[in-house]
Amino acid sequence: MHGIALKYFVEVAQAGSLSAASRQLHVAVSAISRQIAGLEEEIGTPLFERAPRGMVLSEAGQLLLAHARRTIMESASVLHQISNLQQTPQDEIRLAASEGAARGFLAEAMAVFRNNHPHTRFRLHVATPLEAMRLTAEGEVDLAVSFTVDPGEGVSILHSWRTPVYAIMAAGHPLAGRAAVKLPELLRYPLALTDGNSTARHLLDRECALEGLTLEAALSSNYSPVLHVFVRHSNAVMFAGYVSVASRLESDGLVAVPVDSAELQSRNLQIQTMTNRLLPPVVTRFIAHVKEVVDNIEAKRRAGAG
Secondary structure, three states, X not given: OOHHHHHHHHHHHHHOOHHHHHHHHOOOHHHXXXXXXXXXXXXXXXXXXXXXXXXXXXXXXXHHHHHHHHXXXXXXXXXXXXHHHOOOOOEEEEEEXXXXXXXXXXXXXXXXXXHHOOOEEEEEEEOOHHHHHHHHHOOOOOXXXXXXXXXXXXXXXXXXXXXXXXXEEEOOOOOXXXXXXXXXXXXXXXXXXXXOOOHHHHHHHHHHHHHOOXXXXXXXXXXXXXXXXXXXXXXXXXXXXXXXXXXXHHHHOEEEEEEOOOHHHOOEEEEEEEXXXXXXXXXXXXXXXXXXXXXXXXXXXXXXXX
């Protein structure tokens, strides 16, 4: 199967029609159609089901799409490595991440990594866990560093850590000195809550439903920095993973208190890549670096809990 045919096939699969793919590729519809027909003849089965409003992948097409995406990315990676042999290396790492991970440790991890690998460039997309998973499965990014509750398709989990949701409050808060708190105790205070797209909020809503509790936010936002400021200057409480806030607790005058709730313990931080993809060496090195960073944060959290 030829690279140009696979490229056209992927574009049609993503665009949903020959005409839309033609506009994206700036290639005639007839040329794209010939390449798709050639692929179907070579494989011996239709790759698309022709529908009135576009083209839908057949079962064979779905299998080929995953292979085609991996093939195109791995070919580009090899050509990039060959190019680097002739000139100053320039490596790019594309990643998607939950906001908590991006603000919590990834920015510093990227800076430290680049100090040791100065020709590395990063492209970071902050996304919901589902979007990060989709971007990774479709090859739009090289890896995802994301909090997740439910498993996804098309990605492999390279590393995973259990990252419970903590109650975050000002150091002078009445509950700040507790070894652990129960959710009903926390609900007696004003709440600063993330929106429904965050895994912390998802688990919090689920726990309240199980216990018959009602959440009433004094402040809700999809932008967590404003929640931190609000909590720092009041007796409000917010909810986040320790790994998301560990680097800022002391400087922001905040503390993280464990919540006595099985539901709030059921979240994981994961490093995900596309299933069966051969990763470029620089991405593999960066993943090892991120793992070391998170391992150190988690060791500190467990030591504090003990």
